[in-house]
Amino acid sequence: MTEDNKFPPENNLPAGYVPAKVWEWKKGHGGQFANINRPIAGPTHDKALQVGKHPLQLYSLATPNGVKVTVMLEELLAAGHSGAEYDAWLINIGDGDQFGSGFVDINPNSKIPAMVDHSTPQPTRVFESGSILLYLAEKFDAFLPKQHHARTQALNWLFWQMGSGPFLGGGFGHFYAYAPMKIEYAIDRFAMEVKRQLDVLERHLKDHEYMAGDEYSIADMAIWPWYGRLVKGGAYEAGDFLDVTSYTNVNRWTDQIGERPAVKRGRMVNKTSGELSEQLHERHDASDFALRTQDKLDAQKEGKA
Numbered sequence: 001m002t003e004d005n006k007f008p009p010e011n012n013l014p015a016g017y018v019p020a021k022v023w024e025w026k027k028g029h030g031g032q033f034a035n036i037n038r039p040i041a042g043p044t045h046d047k048a049l050q051v052g053k054h055p056l057q058l059y060s061l062a063t064p065n066g067v068k069v070t071v072m073l074e075e076l077l078a079a080g081h082s083g084a085e086y087d088a089w090l091i092n093i094g095d096g097d098q099f100g101s102g103f104v105d106i107n108p109n110s111k112i113p114a115m116v117d118h119s120t121p122q123p124t125r126v127f128e129s130g131s132i133l134l135y136l137a138e139k140f141d142a143f144l145p146k147q148h149h150a151r152t153q154a155l156n157w158l159f160w161q162m163g164s165g166p167f168l169g170g171g172f173g174h175f176y177a178y179a180p181m182k183i184e185y186a187i188d189r190f191a192m193e194v195k196r197q198l199d200v201l202e203r204h205l206k207d208h209e210y211m212a213g214d215e216y217s218i219a220d221m222a223i224w225p226w227y228g229r230l231v232k233g234g235a236y237e238a239g240d241f242l243d244v245t246s247y248t249n250v251n252r253w254t255d256q257i258g259e260r261p262a263v264k265r266g267r268m269v270n271k272t273s274g275e276l277s278e279q280l281h282e283r284h285d286a287s288d289f290a291l292r293t294q295d296k297l298d299a300q301k302e303g304k305a
């Protein structure tokens with residue numbers, strides 16, 4: 001647990017309670033993300049989204065779900081699909097940008113990533129990271145095997161991630177790192193499930209180079225940001241707790257994918273933490289990786305001051 005993750009004492013609720021007859025919202029009881037969690041949907045304020053010059057407009061943040069899409073877009077561009085040029089706008093979920101009216105119009109679920117394709121007869125909104133990956137794979141006929149058997153394997157694993165990821169993030173990550181108190185039962189339950197999921201991947205990757213076989217696909221792009229980060233000890237400071245180095249095949253696959261230049265670029269887009277030279281808050285052009293990372297923008301500002 002980092003300094004940032006500490007909670008005020010009034011948030012330290014006693015474990016074990018009897019649920020009321022009807023649940024009521026107690027503001028501030030949501031752990032680290034209490035300020036953005038609400039029991040209702042819909043916008044909290046009026047705010048139009050900006051629209052750039054490219055056909056694809058992405059509204060996102062470099063969380064694992066956001067990185068799936070920026071990696072896919074960078075892979076498409078690297079593979080020569082110039083129609084995949086995109087503007088990536090920053091949605092700062094800690095500040096509640098996901099509840100602005102423009103964002104809610106394109107994703108009524110108020111979660112990043114969300115995308116609008118302006119190249120279709122009417123703009124097409126796409127939300128849910130798995131849906132965005134599939135949309136882009138079909139639009140550009142790329143990173144989804146063409147052969148029926150392999151295509152189905154890729155989709156199996158894509159949907160596996162979409163179903164399994166919340167047990168890792170919302171389950172394990174929440175109770176291990178973010179909840180206002182440590183509840184042994186909850187941590188045990190989700191640690192067991194996450195280790196089971198890691199073993200599913202470990203066994204599969206023993207005999208397969210990539211998730212769908214010998215072809216790198218959107219299944220890898222969906223799984224890598226979550227489980228790759230986890231086995232490198234980058235998630236929830238839980239590397240030792242989950243004994244992540246023991247998953248050697250998952251580590252091999254993680255390293256292999258992490259070496260891809262498009263993956264390295266995709267990880268930088270909409271990133272607002274870590275090394276300044278690896279943060280590209282907004283991406284509007286391929287040259288931005290060389291010219292507009294946060295270290296360079298800060299230096300320019302200082303030069304002008």
Ligand SMILES: N[C@@H](CCC(=O)N[C@@H](CS)C(=O)NCC(=O)O)C(=O)O
Nearest residue numbers: 036063065093111112113128129130
């Ligand atoms: N199933 C969704 C999950 C998206 C999601 O949970 N996004 C998080 C960041 S990783 C978010 O926007 N959270 C803001 C909030 O919950 O208000 C997807 O895969 O796109």
